[in-house]
Amino acid sequence: MTPLYGSETAKALKILGQGQTPRTLIKAFAEVKLAAIQAQQESSSLYPDLYFHTLCDAAREIIRGDHDKHFPLPLTQGGAGTSLHMNICEVLAALANKSTNIGNEFKAQPLEDLARFQSTNDTFSTAVILMSFRILEEMETRVIALQEGLVYRETLYQEWLMCGRTEMQDALPMTLGQLFGAWAGPVERDRWRLNKVTERLRQIPLGGTAIGTGYSAPRDYVFAAEKALRRITGLPLCRSQNLCDQVAHTDALAEAARAMGLCASNLFKWTGDLLIYSSSFLAEIPQEEQQYGSTIMPSKSNPVLIELIRGLSLDVISSSDLISRYSSEGQLQLNAYLPFMAEHMIRISENLGRALTTASELLLPALKPDRALMEKNLVNSAAMVNSLRDVLGYGTIKELLPELKKAGLNNRSELILWLKNESGIEEIKNIRNLDEHFGLQRLTTGA
Template sequence: MRDDVTFGPETSAALRNFGEGRTPPPLVRALAEVKLACLRAVQETERRWSPEAFAALEAACGDVASGRRNGLFRLPLFQGGAGTSLNMNMNEVLASLACSFCAGQDLEMRFDPIEDINRHQSTNDVVPTAVTIALYRLLCLAENQVIALQEALVERERQFENLLMEGRTEMQSALPITLGQVFGAWAGAVERDRWRMNKLKERIRTVPLGGTAIGTCFAAPRPYIHAAERALRSVTQLPLCRSQNLPDETAHLDKWGELANGFSLCAINLFKMCGDFLLYTSSMSGEMEHPKVQAGSSIMAAKTNPVLLEHVRGLAVHIQGEAWKVGQYVALGTLQLNSYLPHLCASLLEAGNSLVRAISSFRLDFLGGLRVNATRIERNLAGSLAMMNALGPKLGYHCVKRLYENGEALPASLEELVVLAAEATGKAPEEIRELLSPGSLAGMNGGDA
């Protein structure tokens, strides 16, 4: 096999226009797979090439899809032309590579980037199809991370189901809650993210392959269109399907706005969770301890910074920014095409990869090393107004309010609170202790308390 495989004049022109960059490898792989599916469909319906020539074409597609030729794809996604430069880059590389494979077998074959590699295709159906493949796989990665995070939170929900702590609203003492319920609430938000991502897989799996330039299937024979759809599913092993409204699929990219919103909502939930943990791990609360993963200060030795939480929060903001950009790119479509698909793809790849990184860091690095300070949790609870509020139904709302407004000293321990409540109500201490149990205070007895 020769070593002079390269791209051609159209890619060179695009490099001059848009500068050097790096086409994301997942998109290179996906576009090579689309080309392979299209070439198989052409061969199935037309027998255009000899068996030897077609074997060289298949080998070229496989070689590119493997990642071994990524250095030949140096175009940035920030480009004009709706992805035509990406398509021509792939066409030229595959034609050159297939010729190289033939030469290595002493076969004299020439492949034309347009007449052969791009047969029955347009940039406007093959590039959006490749984008769908790359983003579907990324969505699956993100979904797996969300599932793992939900499971990790549920595990801690069970672990701490009987650890009573101070519940707070508006940064003030409210009512008792178990730490298990706190973790369960976080798990509930992540469960919705999991549900959304599962639904998004169904929403984004349609492709415009076979619609060619504007979704009218111009110059694409019907047998080829059906064969290409079948081949695409076989090559990618993904549940992709040709859109039933190809002009719509070509002109409108709102499904990518929906995916961006899914990524953004997940990031928002992460941001909120990290904010909660920042408070719980702060020296003001001390109810949890952030993992000591690196020095907290270059001058203060006895300090741990919440670097993992800050890292995840920063990524969450970044994800939301990229999602906002996707919405703007969706809106920039005009008439029968949205020419900003490469820009949109860049933002979604950035958002999705950042989300995967954020969840992984949060789950493995932060949650994996998080420590709960049960002693501090009990001390904070005993000395808070939360327990006093919890006894409102027994002491009476006005009694609790009077004690609070008169500046009565808060109990220093749960046992002191038992004594105070017993004196105020005339009930036996044992009965008060039962009222202060996790089952009663945190609503685990159906509210009968």
Template sequence: MRKEKDFIGEVEISDNVYYGIHTFRALNNFPNTGEKFNESFLWAFFMIKKAAVIVNYELGYLNDKIYESIIKACDEWEILKNDIVVDPLSGGAGTSINMNVNEVIANRATELLGGEKSEYIVNPLDHVNMHQSTNDVFPTAGKIAIIKELRELVENIIILQDNIQIKEKEFIKIRKIGRTQLMDAVPILLGQEFGAWADALSRDRWRLYKVEERIRSVNIGGTAIGTGIAAPKNYILKITNKIREVTKIGIAKAENLIDATQNLDVFSEVSGLLKSLAVNLIKISNDIRLLGSSSINEVILPKIQAGSSIMPGKINPVIPEYAIQLSMSVIAFDNLITNAASLGNLELNHLTPMIIHYTLKSIEFLKKSTYALKKYINLIQPNEERCTKNLMQSFTLITPLIELFGYEEVSDFLKKNNYNIEKAVEELSKKYNVNYNELINKLKSNKTAGLGYNLKK
């Protein structure tokens, strides 16, 4: 065990860990919720620390040894991330999380210089956190992570959309009955149903691509409340460019650092667009479930796992149900993020960790949903025989005849013939002296236009 002390007192910390006293106190104060940090967020946090030490070194605030040891420690982030143990939903607007990173980097850098943990040849505050505050580092790391994750999500949407459009082309000649309010309506092509899903995803793809323009504006350099207190002007001017260079993410310094520190509405905007994608994924997934259900059975769902522990041979639409569950969670997260973004007070939003955590979790859930769906949709096959049967058994197939005979007339003949299409058309043909075979064939092909009749009363 090793000892560390702060102005509150002294504690003993295991020799096996890289974190220090602030992290130790946070672990005691904040019971673990089971939530895990997004990997891109941790990467972004370490890269901001790396960029900051580069700028501070270039400005003459750090010597060669301190600089080189911190750089090496930051580059070991994939190993050191295991020591970032403070709960993502800890209190304090993220201070404990920032200090967890600072202490881990400082202790590892101290080791690299031949020192022992807690000796702090490299100091977590004076060196690693130099010219920074939790209040500018934390939201900047969150925005960088969100941009990185959004790009991956958009790629998933593109592939899902492409896969649906492939099915649209495969199914474009298959006629079936369309439905409104779960009741038979008018004919539609199976491919057209898939095409509508693809267009909905196209909107989501574009919206999420464009929102990056707003999320890339960061408040780094603003320190505590956006005024840049305790940071030199040269650092403030250079830090954003250096982070952009290190992360290869196109961030930009906010025009108003105070605004960017206290107002987190952009996260609410991103979350709202993620919710829109979730809404469409739920709609698509439920449509797949309905079309593949035993009663409709117009598509053949892939057999990817047994569906029951008691009913032999049963297959369930497990992937659409998986996507629905994750997407419903995203909708719930959006409500949480919206409320949290509105509850910031004066110069800071104390709920920043929760806002960023659940925005990233929403993206993660949607990435998983789109990934699962894109593979599943590839395996869907049409049931052409059932599509035709359902179509021909639906009395709504007669709907196009209202152009020839009028709504009331068609309704009366349907009712008189017990909703039998062929008998109703036969009676109408006799009454209006129309060729029955020509009319019924046109009706079955959904092509009543061009018959040359004008038979409305």
């Protein structure tokens, strides 16, 4: 294969080593370059008409993914993305110049022509923003799927009673539906955060050229490039009103990463709860066996889905923290670590996307709550008698609890009979409907 890239990319390869620029970033950068080419033509008629159309076709081929093998650079690089910008300029020029449709009428130069009115400072930054905006949209879609699954189970289990616990100790009765509803709450906030952060992320520095000054870029080009990029991508992008700020600072990317990191933190907390509920010690919400859990213990089953999600979530949290650190390390008018930030945004999208999909499509359907066991645990816990405090008083309940633990009850009916006949507490014998005092009717009906 004869490479389409030229000497500057070859130099970068010697420094950086062989890699592969991610598809999502190649696409975004090619969209930025296509917008720039169209704006160049609209504002300055830079290219002969036939060559202009050939050049646009070349950019569209890169957008489609036809030439990914000619983008061999890794994102772990110095230079703030300059090597990647050189790479795409060289490939665009090579594709257009080798076309048999244009003859020798015009031959574009990678830097003289295809980087005219542009700097890596504004074009690469814009490409990273495009890529990150799409990542947020995709993550929001996956968060919605998880939220819907949790809310569905909130309704499904609204009459299933269980023991609520604080600090790993029995507390008060609740329903399994309430538990799923509580789990849905943070996911709903994740959805809101991911949506809202796009308001700041949609601002682009395109047209700011070097350090956001707009050096060498005609006013008509700047406005045309913004308009063209919106048309090409279909995204609600807008040019920043403070281009020097937009080029120098990357806190909007850090905020986007933090929103996804919070989503991962919530996944980690939720699956931590499930790890307890599905454990051999509690087993109230077991999950279907996914695979054999041991090569030596036939009856061993492992919470592989929960552990997968937790491991991925920790990786996302780590990448989110690292992006914040890279953002703070920007110096003066540019952040040279933007390629590293882009790499970790992609890593976040892969790991968080996989964690969310695993949660909604595999883990939720695999959960099989044990209603009988939950009720048995409830009636043998302090939770039920705690709910009688208004009737019996604090001290009486403290005296009652040791005897209750010895009773070995299985369900609520047995508990009521035990309280009336075996507890020795006269006040209970005169209560006609203990369920009302347990608060169970309110829990299961919302009344």
